[in-house]
Amino acid sequence: MTISVRAFAKINLGLGIGALRGDGFHELLTVYQTIGLHDVIRVSVGRGSGIEIRCADPRVPKDESNTCYRMVEKTMRALHAKGHVVIEIEKRLPVQGGLGGASANAVAALLGLERVVKKALPAEERLRIAAEVGSDLPLFLVGGTVLGVGRGEEVYPLEDLPATACVVVTPEVGVSTPKAFGEWDRKVARNLGSTTNAGLAALVRTPRLRSGQALEAAVPTQTGGAKLTVPGASDRMVELGRGLSAWLSMSYSGAPFGRGRAENPLLELVRAGIKNDFEEVVFPEYPELSEGKSALERAGAKYASLSGSGSTLYGLFASKAVARAAVEKLRRQGWAAQATVTLTRGQYWRGIFDC
Numbered sequence: 001m002t003i004s005v006r007a008f009a010k011i012n013l014g015l016g017i018g019a020l021r022g023d024g025f026h027e028l029l030t031v032y033q034t035i036g037l038h039d040v041i042r043v044s045v046g047r048g049s050g051i052e053i054r055c056a057d058p059r060v061p062k063d064e065s066n067t068c069y070r071m072v073e074k075t076m077r078a079l080h081a082k083g084h085v086v087i088e089i090e091k092r093l094p095v096q097g098g099l100g101g102a103s104a105n106a107v108a109a110l111l112g113l114e115r116v117v118k119k120a121l122p123a124e125e126r127l128r129i130a131a132e133v134g135s136d137l138p139l140f141l142v143g144g145t146v147l148g149v150g151r152g153e154e155v156y157p158l159e160d161l162p163a164t165a166c167v168v169v170t171p172e173v174g175v176s177t178p179k180a181f182g183e184w185d186r187k188v189a190r191n192l193g194s195t196t197n198a199g200l201a202a203l204v205r206t207p208r209l210r211s212g213q214a215l216e217a218a219v220p221t222q223t224g225g226a227k228l229t230v231p232g233a234s235d236r237m238v239e240l241g242r243g244l245s246a247w248l249s250m251s252y253s254g255a256p257f258g259r260g261r262a263e264n265p266l267l268e269l270v271r272a273g274i275k276n277d278f279e280e281v282v283f284p285e286y287p288e289l290s291e292g293k294s295a296l297e298r299a300g301a302k303y304a305s306l307s308g309s310g311s312t313l314y315g316l317f318a319s320k321a322v323a324r325a326a327v328e329k330l331r332r333q334g335w336a337a338q339a340t341v342t343l344t345r346g347q348y349w350r351g352i353f354d355c
Contacts, residue, residue, distance in 0.1 A: 043112030096174035098308030144345030
């Protein structure tokens with residue numbers, strides 16, 4: 001039996017880079033949002049042993065360095081399952097694009113494998129294994145709008161925001177995430193001093209944030225002469241946290257937008273001043289990415305940003321019709337653009353096995 005699974009992509013609604021941790025990772029603060037673009041993963045188990053990765057894209061590794069391989073290896077062990085596992089990857093998402101394709105593939109492989117062997121891991125065990133394999137894998141076990149902290153692997157489901165028209169632009173460059181982090185560290189050392197980005201504020205440890213809570217509990221504030229909760233916490237991280245908090249609080253309260261008309265809360269991002277820190281180091285290295293963001297804004301995006309470390313850019317639009325018109329305009333200008341939509345948590349899970 002072969003099980004087919006959609007591996008949906010994600011975008012980052014703001015991304016703050018904090019201190020370099022003792023384990024070699026950076027502290028991060030971001031809101032992940034799943035979108036409708038996806039790869040397709042097919043999982044089957046036959047006689048024998050071992051794991052086989054199949055993919056027509058030569059850029060996708062077929063050995064144990066593939067996230068699907070590592071995820072399946074750990075899952076088979078945890079399920080006490082045996083057999084020769086074949087993972088077929090139909091690649092539709094860009095490689096090194098900032099959309100989390102490899103991570104989404106691995107989670108899709110886990111979910112498909114559970115169905116094939118007719119065994120399921122407890123939710124906590126799934127999350128533990130996912131975090132061991134990669135920092136942004138756990139978000140794909142939640143879906144929808146998700147707060148990511150720590151190195152990105154600590155995830156907390158936020159209240160669903162409405163589906164929003166989105167245009168994704170995929171320039172013909174690949175950005176290495178480790179190299180982007182390295183350039184960020186060099187920038188910090190040059191311009192801010194090595195201690196400026198020293199840490200992330202104490203963050204919430206509750207499984208769900210509700211309306212009005214947002215990130216206020218997550219970001220330390222200064223009252224009187226009191227110090228920040230975590231000494232030396234990054235001012236940039238605190239600033240982003242407050243921006244996210246303001247945006248989420250406003251979004252969930254249904255605050256009116258201009259002329260007394262309600263606005264899609266995802267389109268209010270620009271008012272919160274939320275940004276992706278990677279743009280500061282990736283855009284100078286790849287000017288075409290900065291040009292792509294500007295092209296999205298000129299095409300009518302209410303908010304445009306780099307996703308993750310790139311190279312994918314995205315824009316949020318007021319309607320599907322406006323997004324489709326933007327795609328046509330961008331393609332005439334030579335950009336590889338696709339229209340899609342953000343997915344609520346319910347839409348995400350309903351779509352995973354609907355192949």
